[in-house]
Amino acid sequence: MLLSACLRKKIPQQTMSLKRFMLRVEALKLYRNVLRQAQQLPDPTQRQDVQEWVRADFETHRHHQDEETIKRLIMQGKQQLEELEKTIKRSK
């Protein structure tokens, strides 16, 4: 699962352009939505796995600075989130 997270610094002192800020907000929303979907999984080990997987993916792409890359990764992430939702719905 390829996801992006841009400019997640520990001390956010750098000012960002509005676009970059919006992308950051998008990325965080995506993370949140994935975690919410994961909570609907009945099996706790599966839930744990999904959470670790999401976190690892966000960490791998933390460093990206190029806006196009970031947008593309966020789009891919959203598609994967939709697939996760469908899988969960089907399994119920």
Added chain:
Amino acid sequence: MASLGRCVRLITRVRPSLALASIPRATTIGCLHTLNTRECTVNNKSLLPTLNKTCSVRNYSAKEPLTLDMIQQRVLLVLKLYDKISPEKLTMDSHFMQDLGLDSLDHVEVIMAMEDEFGFEIPDGDAEKLLRPADIIRYVADKEDIYD
């Protein structure tokens, strides 16, 4: 729900002697609260010259009462249980990112843990402003209408 309300009103208007007859149990399925019936003694000497009759009263359960203190304890407990926060550094005013060294993904996780703890959803716009435990406590108290 409306029919249940009418049922309850009818019963409270009924005289205690009549209430000894079988009282219909609630049939509404959509009711989220559990029903308890409580026996109460009615000291109505004018109506009932003989024995003390009892009447049934319906009670509805609700969430346990929250106080500011309890909210504070619960918030701090959840934060202490989070493995990325060291309990020694945790105070009411410690900033998640600057003092405790969390990043924004951790912040999302913390806010979701708070939602689970208190049982209501925190929208994204509000969540990004909650950067200290004191902010979270104040926010929860506002949402639950607790003023003490």
